[in-house]
Amino acid sequence: MASAKLQFDGKEYELPTVVGSEGEVGIDISKLRAQSKGITLDPGYGNTGSCTSGITFIDGEKGILRYRGYPIEAIAEEATFSEISYLLLNGDLPTASELEEFDEGLTYHSMLHEDMKKFFEGYPPTAHPMAILSSMVASLSSYYPGANLEANLDLNITRLLAKAITIAAFSYKKSIGQPFMYPRNDLSYTARFLNMMFAVPAEPYEVNPVLERALNMLLILHADHEQNCSTSTVRMVGSSGANIYASIAAGICALWGPLHGGANQKVIEMLRMIQDDGGGYQKFVDKAKDKDDNFRLMGFGHRVYKNFDPRARILKKAADDVLEELGIDDPLLEIAKNLERVALEDEYFVERRLYPNVDFYSGIIYSAMGIPVNMFTVMFALGRMPGWLAHWKELRRDPSARINRPRQIYVGATEREFVPLAER
Numbered sequence: 001m002a003s004a005k006l007q008f009d010g011k012e013y014e015l016p017t018v019v020g021s022e023g024e025v026g027i028d029i030s031k032l033r034a035q036s037k038g039i040t041l042d043p044g045y046g047n048t049g050s051c052t053s054g055i056t057f058i059d060g061e062k063g064i065l066r067y068r069g070y071p072i073e074a075i076a077e078e079a080t081f082s083e084i085s086y087l088l089l090n091g092d093l094p095t096a097s098e099l100e101e102f103d104e105g106l107t108y109h110s111m112l113h114e115d116m117k118k119f120f121e122g123y124p125p126t127a128h129p130m131a132i133l134s135s136m137v138a139s140l141s142s143y144y145p146g147a148n149l150e151a152n153l154d155l156n157i158t159r160l161l162a163k164a165i166t167i168a169a170f171s172y173k174k175s176i177g178q179p180f181m182y183p184r185n186d187l188s189y190t191a192r193f194l195n196m197m198f199a200v201p202a203e204p205y206e207v208n209p210v211l212e213r214a215l216n217m218l219l220i221l222h223a224d225h226e227q228n229c230s231t232s233t234v235r236m237v238g239s240s241g242a243n244i245y246a247s248i249a250a251g252i253c254a255l256w257g258p259l260h261g262g263a264n265q266k267v268i269e270m271l272r273m274i275q276d277d278g279g280g281y282q283k284f285v286d287k288a289k290d291k292d293d294n295f296r297l298m299g300f301g302h303r304v305y306k307n308f309d310p311r312a313r314i315l316k317k318a319a320d321d322v323l324e325e326l327g328i329d330d331p332l333l334e335i336a337k338n339l340e341r342v343a344l345e346d347e348y349f350v351e352r353r354l355y356p357n358v359d360f361y362s363g364i365i366y367s368a369m370g371i372p373v374n375m376f377t378v379m380f381a382l383g384r385m386p387g388w389l390a391h392w393k394e395l396r397r398d399p400s401a402r403i404n405r406p407r408q409i410y411v412g413a414t415e416r417e418f419v420p421l422a423e424r
Contacts, residue, residue, distance in 0.1 A: 002017050003015060003016050003017055004017060004027045006032075006036075008036055008038055009036070009038075011036070013032065013035055013036055015027050015028060015029060015032065016028045018049075018052065020052070022057055022059070026049045033407070039407045039409070041409055045232075045406075046303075049227075050227060050232060050235070050404070051227070051235065051395070051398070051401075053226075053227075053391070053394060054068070054091070054394070055067070055068065055088060055224060055226075055387070055390050055391060055394060056068075056088075056224045056225065056226045056387070057069070057226075058225070058226050058304055058305075060302070060304040060305045060306050060307065061306050061307060062307060063305055063307035063308050063309065063310050064310065065225075065310050065311065067084060067087060067088060067223065067224060068087050068088065068091055068092070070087070070093075071310075072220075072221065072310050072311060072314070073310060073313075073314065075220060076217050076220050076221055076311075076314045077217060077314070079220060080188070080189070080190075080216060081189055081190060081216050081219040081220055081223070081383075082099065082102060082103050082106060082188075082189050083099055084220050084223055084386070085102075085161060085223070085385075085386035086098065086099060086102050088223060088224055088386045088387055088389075088390040089157060089386060089389060089390050089393060102158075103188075103189070105158040105162065106158060106161055106162045106189055107162070107183075107185050107192075108162070109158055109159045109162035109163060110162040110163060110165070110166055110183040110185075110192065111163075111166070111182065111183060112163060112166055112167065112170070113143050116136065116139070116143070117170075117180065119135075119136060119139065120132070120136075120170055120171070120174050120180075123174060125174070125175060125177065126175075127171075127174070127175070128374060129168065129171040129172060129175065129374060129375055129377075129378045130252065130253075130255075130256045130377050130378055130381070132167070132170075132171040132174070133164075133167055133168055133171060133252055133378055133381060134249045134252040134253050134256070135249070136167045136171075137160070137164070137167065137245055137248055137249045137252060138245055138246055138249035139245075140159070140160070140163065140245045141243050141244075141245035141246060144156060144159065144245075147243040147244050147245055148241070148243045148244070150396075153244075153393065153396065156244050156245075157244070157389045157393065160244065160245070160248060160385065160389060161385055161386060161389065164381075164382055164385050165183075165189070165192065165193040165196070165382060166183055166196060168193070168375075168378050168379075168381075168382055169181070169193055169196030169197045170196070171378070172197055172372075172375055172378075173196075173197075175374070178200060179200075179201055180196075181195060181196045181197075181199045181200070181201075182196070183195075183196060187207065188212070190212050190215045190216045190219065191207040191212050193215070193382070194207050194208075194211055194212060194215065195207055197371070198370065208326075210321075210322060210325045210326060211322075211326075211369050214318060214321075214322045214365055214369065215369065217314070217315075217318055218315075218318075218362060218365060218366070218379065218383060219379075219382060219383040220383070221311045221314060221315065221358060221362075221383070222358070222362075222379075222380055222383030222384055223383055223384065223386050223387050224384070224386070224387025224390065224391075225304075225384075225387070226304075228260070229254050229255075229257070229259075229260045230251040230252070230254040230255040230260060230261070230384065230388065231251065231384075231387060231388060231391050233250050233251050233253075233254035234247050234248060234250060234251035234388045234391055234392055235391050235392070235395050235404070236404040237250040237251075238391075238392045238395050238396065239395060239401060239402065239403045239404040240403055240404075241403075244389070244392055247388075247392050248385070248388055248389065248392070251381075251384075251388045252381050255377060255380060255381055255384065256377060261377040261380045261381065262376070262377055263298065263299065263357075263359035264299070264358075264359040264360075264362045264363035264366070264376050264380070265363065265373050265374075265376045265377065266298040266299075266359075267298045267299040267336075267359050267360055267363045267364075268332070268363040268364070268367060268373055268376075269298075269373075270284075270297070270298045270299075271332040271335050271336060271364075272332065274335050275331055275332060275335060279331065279335060281335050281338045281339050281342065282342065284297065284339075285297070285339065285342050285343070285346065289346075289348045297339065297343070297354075298359070298360075299356055299357055299359045299360030299361075300343055300349070300354040300355065300356055300357065300360070301352070301353070301354040301355070301357065302355075302357045305355070305357065306353045307353065307355065308355045308356070309355060309356065309357040309358050311357075311358035312355070312356045312357050312358050312360055312361060315358060315360075315361035315362055315365065316340075316356075316361055318361070318365060319333060319336075319361045319364050319365050319368075320333075322365055322368055322369075323364075323368050326368060328368050330364065330367070330368060332364055332367070333364050336360065336361065336364060340356050340360070343355070343356070362376075363376060366379060
């Protein structure tokens, strides 16, 4: 196997390389500090591989996203979210009997302990749904002791996937002052969530199949995305031996940040601002190109993709289909299409590869479904749940895993003499 050589302080060090199944090459520096007393510095870990993983492959230059080898384009419209959850968690697509058993588990464990309803009563009506989701997920560990036992691993994974949609729907009902709707066993995973969100007592409610298909697709498209901020947080917390509920709650908190999970909310806010200004999108394109203007077009560009985000291609068509089937004429979608068209033709955006990403259209679809903006990040968390759980499981079963402990380059004061308070 090829190796890399590093010359430092008059000495040469030979570093082994690791080659992934798709040809990615990593230089193994795990023994560098012991050999040379030096470390690498990589702010934000943008060029550092924290682990090896067999879950998701991304090629940002070519616009490729695959779950366990399956292209996102092949599964987004044909598979169910529970099917893809099984794939991420177990490595292979389920057989019919395996999927039936998995779906039965997601149905059976969807109820919350009745005592947990008292927790919701303690939150103020203004509580953000992400605050409720993260704290309620963490509190599940108090109801299921032994969460770290290997024998309970798959059971607790099923519990989390099943109960997450119930917690999310209850948090929404709490925010609008409506009574909780219990999960219905006769509905699919996504339909069960929509029913808990929008049904009210004593009134008939039928889950719209258009919304069910759209939600299924959105959750699949967000199911995993390699070592992003929240997934890395789940793995870092999990590396300490923290239980599955604490680790996932930490991932939810990381996703809550506006630079991560709040991007689609920012897109909607931007589109509404353009609409309120009269809908003149070209004005805002020009503002985005002006280096002296702080305005940014939200939903364009991606840290990983230097080509078109493959998820955005899928959602562009889905947004058209959903709004057409629902009979919704959304002016925000028209503004979004015009922004996309200009960006794809304008030399400024083309040179910088600022293509629309997944957040550009997901917020429009969620709005059409009747999901409020403050629930957008929660929807992201529900979609990302199987990916987080798959990474936690992979970490747990990796014999080479160790507690995460990054190093630093100290740039503070050198040794100083302490002066007692009376003498200062």
